[in-house]
Amino acid sequence: MVPTVDYLLQRQISPQWRGLLTALAEEFEAQIGQGELRQLMYRVGCRFAAAHPLPPCGSTADLAEALNARWQEADWGYVELADQADYLRIVHACAPLQAFGSAALNWTPAFLEGVYQTWLSALGAEGLSVVQTSEFDEYATIEFQLGRHPA
Known part of the structure; x- marks a missing residue:
């Protein structure tokens, strides 16, 4: 990680949660396979999104504004969107996924996938x-x- 970015991300994660979330992630990894962990985090993301719905959006700019308002409320970074020919590009920055430890970065992004x-x-x-x-x-x-x- 770039030292400045690493420092800022560490500041974003409350010290009271760092040890607990890392231990939780390590126990999850000891008990559950990577695929199942991704599915679990995806479902958690779906629940989060359902509890924090977005308002109607009429454009990609409106969508980006609504998404960033939700992420700002939760202190979960920010998102940039770009319309491409065949898809919408979603780049999420500064999500506090490192709170679970660097090994968990293999499965914790599924939370964001489920939310989006x-x-x-x-x-x-x-x-x-x-x-x-x-x-x-x-x-x-x-x-x-x-x-x-493709499925």
Whole structure:
């Protein structure tokens, strides 16, 4: 991780939760496989999104504004959207996924995948799916795409 970004992310994660969340993630990994952990975090993301619905959005700019308002409320970073020819590019930055420890970065991004899928489906993106297309990188960003993806 880039030292400045790493420092800022560590400041974002409350010290009272760091040890607990890391221990929780380690126990999950000892008891549950990676695929099941991704499914679990995806479902948790779906629940989070259902509890924090978005308002109607008429454009990609409106959607970005609504998404960023939700993430700002939760102190969960920010998102940038870009319309591409065949998909919507979703780049999420500064999500506090490191709170679970760096090993958990293999499965914790599924939380965001579930959140985005639930929110975007509720706004009418039915028949389209959100998929993770990058790893959580040294700049604390992770990319997803909303589009037609093979099952």
